[in-house]
Amino acid sequence: MKVRLFEVFTSVEGEGILYGTKTLFVRLAGCPFTCFYCDTLDALPLDSGTEYTLEQACGLIDENLQDKTYKVNFTGGEPLLQHEAVAELAKHIQSMKIPTYLESSCFDSNKFNHVLPFIDFVKIEFKTPDAEFVDSKHYSNLMENALGCLRSSVSSKKKTYIKIVVSSKTKSEPFKKLLQNIFKIITRDDLSGFIIQPTYGIAEPSLQSLLEFYDLVHPYYNEVRIVPQLQKLIGVP
């Protein structure tokens, strides 16, 4: 089996509920989606990065794994495009007793289910229609898959948190609908966090709109947080 990696590096986790932790990032190459705020454009082409055998990729991870690393993130690009390889790499990392973390757009619940047994921390990302993730024809199918991923993560009792990126283009009606669908599946007791992440440097939302989105989540989950991407503020990858 081969895997195409864009880069492997250690940095500070800048997003989500585990921000600030020393993390090894395994960035998979390739993503077919088109989010307007994407900040990993170089890793989007399916032929970006370098192809490795699984053995070589495990070696690369071992070489880059620093002492006291809190977790290893599979990120992208879109890691689920190479779900079989990600599952194998995650097994390798878990064998060293280091937690694994999946950052995916959750576009395919079958591929997600293949990887899930080898993942410790799951971020389920929901894209609002204004993210331009896909065109409007394909949006509902993609959301069904993301909801399916959430269902699987909850029933597998994984540490699960939700992230939604909010920009100045985000509208409250589709956001409310998303919340209704999400909280049909998960209860506050099963959720480890709900992060509203403002876009940075492009179509940035106002404080007022961030607080409006916060207020929409709060009745469902009062531990909601607005958390910007720390890595951009401190200028690290």
Ligand code: SF4
């Ligand atoms: S799914 Fe992620 S990697 Fe793909 S375009 Fe959107 S933000 Fe970028």
